[in-house]
Amino acid sequence: MTRTDATRPHPAAPQPGASSLSAAAAPFRRLRTALSVSGLGQWLAVPALSAMAVLPADGTAARLQAVGGTLALLVLPAVLLAPLAGSLTDRVDRRLALLIADGLRFVVVLTVPLVDALPWTLAASFLVGCLSLLWLPAAAAALPALVSDATVSAAAGGEVVARGAPETDLRAGARRSAARAAFGPAPVAALAFALLALIANAALGASHRADLPLYAAAVLFVAAAALTALVKEVPATEPIVVPAPLKLLFQGPGLDRAGQGLGLAVGGAALAAGAIAAVARVHTGELGGGDAGYGAVLTGLAAGLACGLFLGPRVLGPFSRRRLLGLTVIAAALLLIVAALVRNLVVVAFVTAFLGVAAGAAWSTASAAVRDPDDDDEAGGERPRAFLRSVALVAALVAVAAVPAVAGALGTHRLDVGDGYDLDGSMAALLIAAVLALAAGAVAYRRLDDRRGIPLAADLQAALRGEVYVPPAQAAAPEPEPVRRERGVFIAFEGGEGAGKTTQARLAAIWLRDHGYDVITTHEPGATKIGMRLRAMLLDRDTTGLSDRAESLLYAADRADHVANVIRPALERGAIVVSDRYLDSSLAYQGYGRRQPVDDIARVNAWATGGLLPDLTVLLEMPPAEGLRRLSAPADRIESEPQEFHERVQAGFRALAEADPDRYLVLDASRPQAELSREIQYRIREILPDPIPAGTEDATSTFPAITDV
Numbered sequence: 001m002t003r004t005d006a007t008r009p010h011p012a013a014p015q016p017g018a019s020s021l022s023a024a025a026a027p028f029r030r031l032r033t034a035l036s037v038s039g040l041g042q043w044l045a046v047p048a049l050s051a052m053a054v055l056p057a058d059g060t061a062a063r064l065q066a067v068g069g070t071l072a073l074l075v076l077p078a079v080l081l082a083p084l085a086g087s088l089t090d091r092v093d094r095r096l097a098l099l100i101a102d103g104l105r106f107v108v109v110l111t112v113p114l115v116d117a118l119p120w121t122l123a124a125s126f127l128v129g130c131l132s133l134l135w136l137p138a139a140a141a142a143l144p145a146l147v148s149d150a151t152v153s154a155a156a157g158g159e160v161v162a163r164g165a166p167e168t169d170l171r172a173g174a175r176r177s178a179a180r181a182a183f184g185p186a187p188v189a190a191l192a193f194a195l196l197a198l199i200a201n202a203a204l205g206a207s208h209r210a211d212l213p214l215y216a217a218a219v220l221f222v223a224a225a226a227l228t229a230l231v232k233e234v235p236a237t238e239p240i241v242v243p244a245p246l247k248l249l250f251q252g253p254g255l256d257r258a259g260q261g262l263g264l265a266v267g268g269a270a271l272a273a274g275a276i277a278a279v280a281r282v283h284t285g286e287l288g289g290g291d292a293g294y295g296a297v298l299t300g301l302a303a304g305l306a307c308g309l310f311l312g313p314r315v316l317g318p319f320s321r322r323r324l325l326g327l328t329v330i331a332a333a334l335l336l337i338v339a340a341l342v343r344n345l346v347v348v349a350f351v352t353a354f355l356g357v358a359a360g361a362a363w364s365t366a367s368a369a370v371r372d373p374d375d376d377d378e379a380g381g382e383r384p385r386a387f388l389r390s391v392a393l394v395a396a397l398v399a400v401a402a403v404p405a406v407a408g409a410l411g412t413h414r415l416d417v418g419d420g421y422d423l424d425g426s427m428a429a430l431l432i433a434a435v436l437a438l439a440a441g442a443v444a445y446r447r448l449d450d451r452r453g454i455p456l457a458a459d460l461q462a463a464l465r466g467e468v469y470v471p472p473a474q475a476a477a478p479e480p481e482p483v484r485r486e487r488g489v490f491i492a493f494e495g496g497e498g499a500g501k502t503t504q505a506r507l508a509a510i511w512l513r514d515h516g517y518d519v520i521t522t523h524e525p526g527a528t529k530i531g532m533r534l535r536a537m538l539l540d541r542d543t544t545g546l547s548d549r550a551e552s553l554l555y556a557a558d559r560a561d562h563v564a565n566v567i568r569p570a571l572e573r574g575a576i577v578v579s580d581r582y583l584d585s586s587l588a589y590q591g592y593g594r595r596q597p598v599d600d601i602a603r604v605n606a607w608a609t610g611g612l613l614p615d616l617t618v619l620l621e622m623p624p625a626e627g628l629r630r631l632s633a634p635a636d637r638i639e640s641e642p643q644e645f646h647e648r649v650q651a652g653f654r655a656l657a658e659a660d661p662d663r664y665l666v667l668d669a670s671r672p673q674a675e676l677s678r679e680i681q682y683r684i685r686e687i688l689p690d691p692i693p694a695g696t697e698d699a700t701s702t703f704p705a706i707t708d709v
């Protein structure tokens, strides 16, 4: 619904409990510091290992493959071994798991400059990837586990902090703290890498410039282990469950078309970010930057990602989040093209930073779209979020493995433009990755667009002024469509016998109520006193000899009473009406099924209802025989009609939906209930009014979250 005074959702509402933890007890603070130090070590080890791998490589292709191989080996364990590592970590004491992971990373990273051989650098990268996989779930479980009753009361005794913050809120805050400790140090680590590489270059010489960052990373790991050792005990209160990325990817998102658009968008953004990271070392080397230039580009990327994560839910409040998501991916792809073509290191670093902002905003916008604001459980394994994480991980792995390989294979070619232009392999591979990311962004934009027909430029301009764009024709109209829309919203569920209408209508109503809407659920025939008597007459198998016309009129009479006494009063008070069957049932059953003229049925019903049509009709389709098999009660008068009757009814529903596609959501009713429910939620979200007055919108979301049943 478009309104000039309306703002769109702000998923970045204050997070309870986050600040409360700042004053929490000493073990919590100590462990949080240990995790940050370890996170810094991990992010420093990543560029340091790839810089180390480059040193012995001879020629551009070999250098590209050395960096790509290192990065791919660092990411590979997260794609292949995540659930194994999760269940392993779950079996050992969290503190011990952290100590082992930090201690072994110290040893592995320390040996890399001492051994100074490419095979060991590559093996070390894989081992560091595996150990980080043990460390990450242990860290995510350990910090919230320290939010015990004692911590809560210590925090509450200390300051303002824990007043009114229940333990679950503090745990959710602790989970966010753990994630920040693990990923937050990335920009600082990239900057530190650049500085240490410069110092090492000057002090130890070019052939040892990766040594210092590696020693520094090793020291950070041992420091983190020492700090963790000071924390006496970490209770095993938080279970560790790590989903398998590949399995999730093959199972699919469990989301509708729009949900798949989210996956495409996240994949496109991760591809763009991964591609630039994968060739940055060699690309910057060709621009005269060396390891310091590599560090500068990575700093830009990491800082940009952090900014994008923060800004994504906050910028352009009134602008459609779905449009924003598609646009951020397109922007990331276009910036990748610029980064590929520009031959100036400083410009490349800045462009990469903006690419990071776009990719970070894409991630935070996509994950906000599948997050339930009522659910503070950031560590929860909710499938759509886990799916998005898997897409990002796998796309990043493909980018870091494939882009350098393609770049190396393509080699450098001289183009005859003006003075001649060297198109090197990195440039070409980045352009290919950019085109793929652009395609993903464009398809995602089309799939996600919830403002079809509204010009993008005008929509953006209005959002920049803090308004939601209303097309002139709509703004000038004195009244919204008088017949189709009353003050509330009318949603009908239609379909053959046993298709799941009652189930889905009930789930939709629960979801809407959970988001603060005034909802009434109703059904046909038989929602009123008179209707109940009509229903008995119509469906009782003892009713024999009822003429087709009389049957049609009785259903229309039931509907007239239903509209006058239930639906219209509810719509007039602004409620959302969810009806299990409505007019289309008469058109399909009495029109197509009984072979009466559909136009006549429509005319009678238009008179009976005063022309009231649903804003949305959800049509659940399935073969009639299967639907009838789902029903347990004895078949009623209509259900016991022959198979051909039900086939005609089904074809009738389909014809009705095809004649007015904008008003229908057609779904395959044999799919799992939860999937159907989520698709229905996505579609309903597009036609909802704001649940609370515009002035108070910052307090809650106007963009009901899609939830699992």
Ligand SMILES: Nc1ncnc2c1ncn2[C@@H]1O[C@H](COP(=O)(O)OP(=O)(O)OP(=O)(O)O)[C@@H](O)[C@H]1O
Residues within 6 Å of the ligand: 495, 496, 497, 498, 499, 500, 501, 502, 503, 504, 630, 631, 669, 670, 671, 672, 673, 676
């Ligand atoms: N997606 C689904 N997958 C499997 N079973 C389902 C699904 N949806 C509903 N069911 C089951 O099918 C049966 C019929 O469901 P429901 O009553 O919701 O269908 P209906 O379309 O309202 O039926 P009717 O035509 O009788 O009104 C119930 O047992 C329900 O639990």
Ligand SMILES: Cc1cn([C@H]2C[C@H](O)[C@@H](COP(=O)(O)O)O2)c(=O)[nH]c1=O
Residues within 6 Å of the ligand: 497, 523, 524, 525, 539, 555, 581, 582, 583, 584, 585, 586, 587, 589, 590, 638, 639
């Ligand atoms: C509204 C309406 C319904 N019917 C038929 C369709 C079903 O067989 C029954 C209703 O049963 P349900 O279990 O409550 O779905 O009535 C119809 O023929 N025409 C109509 O307009």
